Amino acid sequence: MPDNIETHLAFWYLAAASVAASLLMVSVRNPVHSxxxxxxxxxxxxxxxAILGSGFLAVAQIAIYAGAIVVLFLFTLMMLxxxxxxxxxxxxxxxxxxxxxxxxxxxEAVVIGAGTPEVRESIKGAFPPATVSELGGSAEALAxxxxxxxxxxxxxxSVMLTAATVGAIVLARRIEEHxxxxxxxxxxxxxxxxxxxxxxxxxxxxxxxxxxxx
Amino acid sequence: xxxxxxxxxxxxxxxxxxxxxxxxxxxxxTRGDRxxxxxSIALAGNGSAALMLFMRTPADGAAVExxxxxxxxxxxxxxxxxxxxxxxxxxxxxxxxxxxxAPLIDFxxxxxxxxxxxxxxxxxxxxxxxxxxxxxxxxxxYVLVGLTRFRxxxxxxxxxxxxxxxxxxxxxxxxxxxxxxxxGTTSLAETADGIASRGDEPWSLFALGLILVALGFKVAxxxxxxxxxxxxxxxxxxxAAFVSVGPKVAAMALLAxxxxxxxxxxxxxxxxxxxxxAAATMILGNLAAIAQSDVxxxxxxxxxxxxxxxxxxxxxxxxxxxxxxxxxxxxxxFYGFVYALMTFGAFAVAYVVEAQTDSNDLSxxxxxxxxxxxxxxxxxxxxxxxxxxPPLSGFLGKLYILQSAVDAGLGWLAVTLVVTSVxxxxxxxxxxxxxxxxxxxxxxxxxxxxxxxxxxxxxADAHSAVVAVTxxxxxxxxxxxxxxxxxxxxxxxxxxx
Numbered sequence: 226m227p228d229n230i231e232t233h234l235a236f237w238y239l240a241a242a243s244v245a246a247s248l249l250m251v252s253v254r255n256p257v258h259s260x261x262x263x264x265x266x267x268x269x270x271x272x273x274x275a276i277l278g279s280g281f282l283a284v285a286q287i288a289i290y291a292g293a294i295v296v297l298f299l300f301t302l303m304m305l306x307x308x309x310x311x312x313x314x315x316x317x318x319x320x321x322x323x324x325x326x327x328x329x330x331x332x333e334a335v336v337i338g339a340g341t342p343e344v345r346e347s348i349k350g351a352f353p354p355a356t357v358s359e360l361g362g363s364a365e366a367l368a369x370x371x372x373x374x375x376x377x378x379x380x381x382x383s384v385m386l387t388a389a390t391v392g393a394i395v396l397a398r399r400i401e402e403h404x405x406x407x408x409x410x411x412x413x414x415x416x417x418x419x420x421x422x423x424x425x426x427x428x429x430x431x432x433x434x435x436x437x438x439x
Numbered sequence: 440x441x442x443x444x445x446x447x448x449x450x451x452x453x454x455x456x457x458x459x460x461x462x463x464x465x466x467x468x469t470r471g472d473r474x475x476x477x478x479s480i481a482l483a484g485n486g487s488a489a490l491m492l493f494m495r496t497p498a499d500g501a502a503v504e505x506x507x508x509x510x511x512x513x514x515x516x517x518x519x520x521x522x523x524x525x526x527x528x529x530x531x532x533x534x535x536x537x538x539x540x541a542p543l544i545d546f547x548x549x550x551x552x553x554x555x556x557x558x559x560x561x562x563x564x565x566x567x568x569x570x571x572x573x574x575x576x577x578x579x580x581y582v583l584v585g586l587t588r589f590r591x592x593x594x595x596x597x598x599x600x601x602x603x604x605x606x607x608x609x610x611x612x613x614x615x616x617x618x619x620x621x622x623g624t625t626s627l628a629e630t631a632d633g634i635a636s637r638g639d640e641p642w643s644l645f646a647l648g649l650i651l652v653a654l655g656f657k658v659a660x661x662x663x664x665x666x667x668x669x670x671x672x673x674x675x676x677x678x679a680a681f682v683s684v685g686p687k688v689a690a691m692a693l694l695a696x697x698x699x700x701x702x703x704x705x706x707x708x709x710x711x712x713x714x715x716x717a718a719a720t721m722i723l724g725n726l727a728a729i730a731q732s733d734v735x736x737x738x739x740x741x742x743x744x745x746x747x748x749x750x751x752x753x754x755x756x757x758x759x760x761x762x763x764x765x766x767x768x769x770x771x772x773f774y775g776f777v778y779a780l781m782t783f784g785a786f787a788v789a790y791v792v793e794a795q796t797d798s799n800d801l802s803x804x805x806x807x808x809x810x811x812x813x814x815x816x817x818x819x820x821x822x823x824x825x826x827x828x829p830p831l832s833g834f835l836g837k838l839y840i841l842q843s844a845v846d847a848g849l850g851w852l853a854v855t856l857v858v859t860s861v862x863x864x865x866x867x868x869x870x871x872x873x874x875x876x877x878x879x880x881x882x883x884x885x886x887x888x889x890x891x892x893x894x895x896x897x898x899a900d901a902h903s904a905v906v907a908v909t910x911x912x913x914x915x916x917x918x919x920x921x922x923x924x925x926x927x928x929x930x931x932x933x934x935x936x
Contacts, residue, residue, distance in 0.1 A: 376441055377506040381559060381571040384456060388552035388575055391463065392582035395545045396597075400589045 596673025
């Protein structure tokens, strides 16, 4: 982080705004307002990445979290009926899990922030800051890792996402009547019910079942 | 960086991917009954992939690292890839019996994606590849379980399997992150150096524990097994057959590579942990199977018990001193191979009964020998082999596992294995008794007679071939099991382990 007055001003603004927005997120009653506060938090966290010199991470943060994840939340909220929110404030059991976790995170932040030599020693990896600046920045370092060492998992991820997309389409597609009728058990039941066992009659029964709701 | 030479070694994987995409395109551009065409595409793809697997093996049988150390092609991965190509081919023929045209293409394409994930998983030499491969394997399988989405049971099974599987993946990534934080590398081989230099400090054990928990979910070891019976019972039978063998054996292969490679310096701790898990898995799996009345649920608990047997082999692996020839690994390979064939076959016969009587209840097996002799005979072979009766392959598998457990000084675990196998005889032999020694119920007989034309049409020659191949292999590997064991030993000898 460059040590000049603009950076310090930016840091304190981002710190104050992101803490305020997160408090707002957990305290407002309307879930849509909550989601919008979350977008504000995400933009400010992206700002932290930017002033730390990780431009790529900042853009990825906005594209993935603000662009994709919050939109997913909003879509889910759209499917709920939000006109009748409960009057009393709901205190749920996750609170008792959340408080220790928050304390744990706070301790972790202090330990890492204090930066004892032991901690500094244990935070290592393939790309220490010196290597990153040598390569010309964080985006370049990421590209080097992704397209040299991790090419196979990078390509594999696209196959995995294709498979997941196909799977989602398969599950979400409309169920056609002939699918049920062609299923052997159903076919056996249909034929038993009609006292007929020829495939043609079972098919007719399936067609009749398809037409009846209209 | 992709070296052109590297691509030569992954031609089988590329063919499998090509087959999956071809099936999807085929589905988009054609109409009508496409069942036999989709089976042909998938079988041709898997056949040529298997051919390429053996045409392009590394010279002098050594392990070859590809893609900057992400993937390794060695005897170990070739052994498992052969098994998976066989299983996926059997599953597609099985699926053609069960599904009409459109769902069959979905089934075949998702199966090929899952197959690709399993093939990459057994060759993974880096955590990044291992994670992507495990997800490519698992995500299509969740969908396969829920493929008959108009049945509540199927959707419920898929949802449970998905939720627990996603949770296990999250735990796996957390463990990988810890391992990376401790060692500064994602490579399995380099992880071992990093762990060795740190000794068995609590953080290393924490990382190891998270990874063992996650893989425990994937192989369905107690206490992470709860999803298994529900998933198998709710899934359409061909999907259950594939899920119970493919992903389980692939995850077991990764587990064996992880304990012998990445976390080898912690071998003593791994043995203790895995021995306890294996004992619990064998005991609970076998005891719970006794109480089941649904055949798919029973096979679910039976598959948990067999996970326990394989884990005994893995526990014995890690007990061996470094530098020794890992006595236990070939026995795990052998067991994985024969377990997959006999369990798959048992599901295939369960489907024959399902098509005849519209029921998965054990009572539907009553008098099966009178109705259809060949499936009944094959089921008897599978049940006896799963129990571990000589001269069938399940017996040899257990013998090799026992041998490696005793060699590794895990006598008490070997005793547990024998005792629980005796318990398992109770529920496996009950099926045999029902099939051969009891007459069918009057109503069941009537409905079977009424369905006779549908039943004979529903169980066609291709499905009989699936039953025959698995039963034949179960008998053959029991008699000439030495050949398969020799292959497993050669595979392990030339491997990155």
